[in-house]
Amino acid sequence: MSSNPLKPIAQTLKFTEPLRLQSGAQIRDYHLIYETYGTLNADKSNAVLICHALNASHHVAGENEKGDTGWWDNMVGSGKPVDTDKFFVVGVNNLGSCFGSTGPMHANPDTGKIYGADFPVVTVEDWVDAQKRLMHALGIEQWAAVMGGSLGGMQAMAWSVRYPECVRHCVAIASTTHLSAQNIAFNDVARQAILSDPNFHGGHFYEHGVVPTNGLRVARMIGHITYLSDDDMADKFGRELRPIEQGQIREGYRFDYGVDFEIESYLHYQGDKFATYFDANTYLLITKALDYFDLAQAGRTPVRENDLDLSTVLQQSQAEYLVISFTTDWRFSPEHSHDLVQALVKNQRKVTYAEIDAPHGHDAFLLTDERYHNVVRAYFNNISVGGAQ
């Protein structure tokens, strides 16, 4: 076990061949940015792909050149649950993101102008197709595992049915096979906040030199409420009032529309911060990718009701599954995972399911929790013993 912290260097791969998207549109002359951790073994059997969720990137682990720690650094690294002493781990930034891969703030090769709102709506399946090209470029024929939390888990599931021969293990954490009406409703309201911000300019705000900050801020606040559990919010903030200044306790309400409660202060901070770095067009397209995902349809267009069911689609898969949910996650509650597990069992697929009793809601998949990490560690140890080395 190496004690050196990971110092990944982001790499860029350019693709000239057009990628046909699920919408029918194509994207060409695009690039993907990625990082790798650990060493690919001789038979190239120890590669793990980590897929990211809404607000994350290719920078999964270690400390990058800017000094930023990766978003899943507690999960991926030397001696960690996904052990980079054993596995060659790939983190990739998805198309349409605002963290490096081709996205709405890049130039459209057809017009020479910034894409903005003209960047095509991409789906989970489109991301998987782009990731497959990266896989081949890295000389990998099959992933030991594809893994992700939330939206990242959807990509892992999509891999397992879209390219069954390329995935030995599918690890889907705090995820779902499809969004519920309530999930879609929250995404919709967040989008409406952005779309109706006068600074959005129909998605072409770059050329106006402005940012739809208010819309992004409200969108993030809505999202953030759904990432935390009710209990966790109660424990952390309750009805505590915000001090007037550091150490100066407020003795009663303000009786105006400023910040009374700590929870408001926290949400405003989260919203303000997010609006400084996240792209509004990226927010729109990622939430659409979430809404559109439906594993039972396995990327088919047009989507038809009752055309297929989850169990039928999973017959295509050859992978073994690790599915993990968290008891207080009300965004993608354990019931969402049960649907997947039941369909896998029905198809006599190998599946390990863990429902972790954790207080932190949806965000739990990013946090350090010994029981959760031990489940992942044990699973990856088995993969490694099973011939990944």
Added chain:
Amino acid sequence: MSSNPLKPIAQTLKFTEPLRLQSGAQIRDYHLIYETYGTLNADKSNAVLICHALNASHHVAGENEKGDTGWWDNMVGSGKPVDTDKFFVVGVNNLGSCFGSTGPMHANPDTGKIYGADFPVVTVEDWVDAQKRLMHALGIEQWAAVMGGSLGGMQAMAWSVRYPECVRHCVAIASTTHLSAQNIAFNDVARQAILSDPNFHGGHFYEHGVVPTNGLRVARMIGHITYLSDDDMADKFGRELRPIEQGQIREGYRFDYGVDFEIESYLHYQGDKFATYFDANTYLLITKALDYFDLAQAGRTPVRENDLDLSTVLQQSQAEYLVISFTTDWRFSPEHSHDLVQALVKNQRKVTYAEIDAPHGHDAFLLTDERYHNVVRAYFNNISVGGAQ
């Protein structure tokens, strides 16, 4: 039992004496608009006050002059659970509302200008104080019952501890003794959407001839999601796509940021409709009244942590209580009602508690459900037999 439908006529009562508010501010030369149903008996012992929630008014039951049916017409009327053949029912519109009583769109007598954002922030306790003046003006010394759902239930509870001698029965439905951090968070985001709409103009949009429609629309959509249960949304909308036109089924996704799903269409409709009639300043102040309410503090200012507890405050009450919650209400879940019931039991107060297994979330308190209505009917029958007639 009369078979004539109620045909209430709204009445207005002007108050010249200033009302001191919890904030320390005063409001003078205000009016309250109200309706009454049924007949006050000789000893004035059969009066019931109905308090309204966010999006409602004094028009509780029957058909008014505009032909609009009251918001609780399934609950209040001849032969209905709150039977107007036995009870004299009063519906009152609260201060700060946009449905008739003095509010932000009225003139401030001190300046002659429209209040707008200068309308004082009022609390549940302030509303109760104003309602008490109305009670006296109607020649009533004690309510047989004060009753409300959601925010209306908070007013009923506040009455029972603020004016114990004036309330024989307190009926609190789908309500809470205080908002949770998550409840406050949702209100906060809704307010931020309004406050950051450029058409809000710091609350003085009336003089600009505009309405912060986008902010109101987003605020209402957020609220609406919290009124419905996850299951109810799934049953009603699921992942159904919106037809392109009437009868024309969509065969796949749009791949743009228009409306794909029925749930989006429904929310937009609700948001658009609300923005045409509801006042933005009223929305802000009512959500603040919700956030500020804390029965354990019983309207004390400043609010101090641990100064008082619910059980201590309820020792002041002389009323009997009917408390009702709904299993799928996740805005004010049954746990919120349990807190109240436990504190009442601890104080050996008479309390009837019903937890109704209903699928419709928070909105259930407004809907017709036989078991729910039978509980209310039986309770009011007992009040009536007990000497209200």
